[in-house]
Amino acid sequence: MMTRQTWLAVTAGLTMLAADAAAAGEAELVAEARSRASGFASDLQATLKGAIQAGGLTQGIEVCKSAAPALADQHSVEGWSIGRTALRVRNPGNVADAWQTEQLEQMVAAPMQDGRPASVWRMTEREGQPMFEYMQAIPTGEVCLKCHGQSLSDDVQQSLAELYPDDQATGFGLGDLRGAFVVRYWPVVGQ
Template identity: 50%
Template sequence: MLVALLPTFTQAQQTDQTPDQLVAEARSKVQAFGSSLKQALQSAIKEGGLANGIAVCNTVAPEIAAQNSNDGWQISRTSLRVRNPDNTPTDWQEMQLKAMQEHPVKNGKPVEIWRIGNTDTGNGFEYMRAIPTQKLCLGCHGKSIDPGVQAKLNELYPQDQATGFSEGDLRGAFIVTYRPETN
């Protein structure tokens, strides 16, 4: 499901990209970030178990996000139940997450929404794509977490709220923003 809000950029922040081009670029950024993160997690878990995967999420995920954030584009993640308080959603993001919560997947695809114009963080483009909880996620985000894994979570994320999920639940969302350069 794609929902679009279409106010315009201010004159100082015009972009030569159409809304379809912006959405396509956001999807590409999410795909690159998600694929790299999943690969890094699977490799870390294979090498040293789930606790090793948590360490990768803690250090490597921000690095992967930074690699995919350039030329006015920024990628991050958020959730209604964050693991890292730095990923707390804005008011608009929280509203969208609540709307996505009942059906994070529609027609076999994660729900997405976007807007152009005055966003919570300034004028530009903001895109969200639901992250449904996958089987791979349950070892660290599920209802039954190994005590060793829970100890590592407590060490790295003392304010963790991101547990208790079941497969298919809305885990969170990818956030992609674009702020064109001002003239």
């Protein structure tokens, strides 16, 4: 027969095992989210680079408007979704929710941590289902300044005014937090 002390020890041990398993599962989710954000970023940068080389910055802006959502859709598979958000958005469909806004406000001070973009994650619920949400900072790079910087050419300003009349995403400096990738995962329950 199990004594009270044995029962408490077994219960404590099982609780620790469950916590370790959850931490291991979370680490795998973080690694996968980081990989998905990196893949999306690489594809988007390559697409923009090709468009800019082919037709200049204005073509890059046009391609970004159409290609970024399409690339996000291509990377949003198997329970994963990816997108972007910012405190100052270009696309009004990318406005941050309350939690994302809080994280972005904290990332502003240090968009890079230990040589890599800052990141944060959480386990939460959405529509009664468990959800993992990951955010990875997008620091403003040198090439980004041509369309998001403080001094924009006349043709870039005109293109932005036509394609994004409510644009808020200019005035950034090198290394400033431009925004963040948002990667979400809804585990399929029962598998």
